[in-house]
Amino acid sequence: MPRRKPGALLPLENEILAAALATLPSGEGAFHGFGLAQAMREQGGSRSLTGHGTLYKALGRLEEFGLLTSRWEDAAATEGRPRRRLYELTGQGLEVAERALAEDAAKAAGRSPRIAPEPA
Amino acid sequence: MKPERTARLAGRWARLYTRGLPAAVGERRIEEIEVDLQDQIAFERAGGTGDRRIALSILSRMARGLAADASWRGQHARASTTYRLGAGVAIGSAFFIVWLMGAVGIIGVEGDPADLMFFGVFAVGILGAVIARFRPPGAPRALGMARTMLAMATAQGLVGVVALIAGKHQAAISSVFEILGLTGMFAALFLGSAWLFWQAARKRI
Numbered sequence: 001m002p003r004r005k006p007g008a009l010l011p012l013e014n015e016i017l018a019a020a021l022a023t024l025p026s027g028e029g030a031f032h033g034f035g036l037a038q039a040m041r042e043q044g045g046s047r048s049l050t051g052h053g054t055l056y057k058a059l060g061r062l063e064e065f066g067l068l069t070s071r072w073e074d075a076a077a078t079e080g081r082p083r084r085r086l087y088e089l090t091g092q093g094l095e096v097a098e099r100a101l102a103e104d105a106a107k108a109a110g111r112s113p114r115i116a117p118e119p120a
Numbered sequence: 121m122k123p124e125r126t127a128r129l130a131g132r133w134a135r136l137y138t139r140g141l142p143a144a145v146g147e148r149r150i151e152e153i154e155v156d157l158q159d160q161i162a163f164e165r166a167g168g169t170g171d172r173r174i175a176l177s178i179l180s181r182m183a184r185g186l187a188a189d190a191s192w193r194g195q196h197a198r199a200s201t202t203y204r205l206g207a208g209v210a211i212g213s214a215f216f217i218v219w220l221m222g223a224v225g226i227i228g229v230e231g232d233p234a235d236l237m238f239f240g241v242f243a244v245g246i247l248g249a250v251i252a253r254f255r256p257p258g259a260p261r262a263l264g265m266a267r268t269m270l271a272m273a274t275a276q277g278l279v280g281v282v283a284l285i286a287g288k289h290q291a292a293i294s295s296v297f298e299i300l301g302l303t304g305m306f307a308a309l310f311l312g313s314a315w316l317f318w319q320a321a322r323k324r325i
Contacts, residue, residue, distance in 0.1 A: 033152055034159035049160070049177065052130065052153055053185025057192045064259045081162075082155040085148070 009065075009100070012050070012058050015040055017067065017097035018104075020089050032073075032084040033059070059087060067093030123164075123174040127157040130182045137193045142200055144257040149192075196258075199323035203262055206316030210269060213309040214242060226302055227283045227294060234288055241275045241306075248272070262321035269314035276307040 009017075019039040023031050031039070033056065037049040062068040069090050073083045089097060134153040138146035157178060164174045217238050220226050227234040248268025255261045280303030283289070289296040 032155070032159070034156040034163070037156070037160075038163065048184075049181055051181045051183070051185030051188065052134075052156065053182075053188035053190075053192065055185070056149060056152055057185075057188045060192070060258065063256065070256075081158055082151060084155050084159075085152050 009096070010058070012054065013062055014097075014100045014104075015044070016055075016058055016062060017089070017093060018101055019043060020068070020087070020093070021097040021101065024089070030086040030088045032086055036087070062093070063087075066090055067096055121172050121175040123161045123171055123178060126175040126178040126182075127154075127161060130157055130178055133182060133189070137189050141193065141196050142203075142257065145196055145200075148257070195323055199258075199262070199320045202316055202323060203265075203320035206262075206265065206269070206313045206320060209309060209313040209316060210245065210272075213306060213313070214245070216309075217241075217306060220302075225293075227279075227288050227299060232288075234283055234286065237279045237282060241272055241279060244268070244275045245272045259321040262317050266314045266317035266321060269310045269317060273307040273310035273314065276303055276310055279303050280307075 016036065019036055020031060022039065022043065023029060034049075036059075037055055041047075041049050059068065059070075063070055067090060068087050070085050070087045073086050075083060078084075131150070131154055134150045138149050160178065160181075161174055164177070165171075217226070221235045221238060225232050225235055226238065245268060248271055249265065252261050252264030252268055255264045280300055283294075283299050283303070284296065288294055289299055
């Protein structure tokens with residue numbers, strides 16, 4: 001299998017960033033694994049949730065790229081269940097997510113991002 | 121079919137494929153999967169989904185993630201070996217320096233105070249390793265260690281330069297060749313360690 005270019009994002013990773021971006025207007029900012037899988041299912045109109053391995057591998061990669069940051073939830077907030085790992089977009093992650101969304105919107109609108117040739 | 125049973129199966133699978141990996145990496149993955157499974161069961165039950173459907177969904181998520189789990193484990197296992205090799209070279213070099221200082225002396229004769237400069241190199245290493253320890257496990261920590269080893273190699277080179285400026289090569293027992301040769305060899309060992317840590321960081325990406 002050919003190695004992908006360093007820094008290149010997979011469609012799933014773009015999808016994660018878009019879902020993370022969608023958490024910002026609600027003021028939450030931080031999200032956890034299952035919450036993200038659920039948001040991606042709703043946004044993508046899919047019936048199934050992303051596989052565990054696929055989701056957490058992608059989250060790890062985005063963190064290593066510096067696009068996400070993560071921390072363990074405060075013990076006081078867990079209400080008796082195991083603590084969650086909370087993820088947040090970094091400044092760089094926010095930029096990349098906004099760019100990816102803009103590109104997707106441009107593609108969806110059928111517009112080409114290329115500059116039109118000048119008239120002869 | 122109870123969702124709790126399939127959740128236990130998914131948890132056991134996570135324990136199996138994280139076995140032998142660095143504790144911080146493995147435990148984080150297991151904890152994330154376990155809370156995800158609990159969240160899914162609670163959420164779907166609250167939404168009125170039947171137990172059988174939840175259990176099948178958990179099994180399906182586990183099965184669809186198997187290839188990614190195997191590839192993630194492979195990356196971490198390879199990176200972990202390279203990381204340990206980098207640490208081994210660094211620690212082995214430090215012990216070699218200490219042994220050489222005690223046995224025959226590196227700069228000048230045995231017990232020459234100039235040899236104390238090597239403790240400055242160790243201080244750079246200890247400080248860098250402590251800072252790297254606070255970085256997230258995986259590539260960020262390995263990169264931190266690679267930078268630490270680069271700093272140690274630079275400090276090692278400076279020791280040689282300072283020794284020459286101080287005229288230590290004029291002593292009967294030391295020569296320019298000996299001082300530069302020994303400090304250069306140690307600097308090369310620390311550079312080798314830096315390369316191994318950098319490779320470990322790359323393999324995780």
